Amino acid sequence: SQKIEQNSEALNIQEGKTATLTCNYTNYSPAYLQWYRQDPGRGPVFLLLIRENEKEKRKERLKVTFDTTLKQSLFHITASQPADSATYLCALPNAGNNRKLIWGLGTSLAVNP
């Protein structure tokens, strides 16, 4: 069955550094992958989507890569700020029903001033 794995340990970095979060998946080849941000007690907020034929996508300080050979996506936040502190989730379409998203557990990021 499909599996998604994200770094389970919280990531602590200094302000101004680049944060890199990992999303690994197994057992199928998704047509796209999404990244979301979630703050405590709130719903996730859509950040970026990357399609299987795209190697890299950027939006302001955010960059996502998608390596379909390694079955991995990397999510980078450059020049990180304390306001970037949140949990970051990756989501993939279900192999049997691409309208159903399968979610990772998320990685907690803390950016220290």
Added chain:
Amino acid sequence: ETGVTQSPTHLIKTRGQQVTLRCSSQSGHNTVSWYQQALGQGPQFIFQYYREEENGRGNFPPRFSGLQFPNYSSELNVNALELDDSALYLCASSWTSGLSYNEQFFGPGTRLTVL
């Protein structure tokens, strides 16, 4: 453009009771998905509605049911509540078309506590 809204924000029920959670989709969206999120977990897909029909379901028992109305608002009903149903329930709206990639726009969630 109006965002996704959910009501109520918090709810406390006891085991065996029934609950109805409500969601208003973002303006222009035709699809609603419901998720259950336990503390420290990612969202778990419950089901999705498109044009008032269920369009996919996750691994949840039949006591979890839903509705989508002509104005694309939606309800999630849970019967015979169990303690493990305590969670944040999230509604997400999206636009389904041949070219869409299912970007989800979430509401703030309803925190359900079952005692």
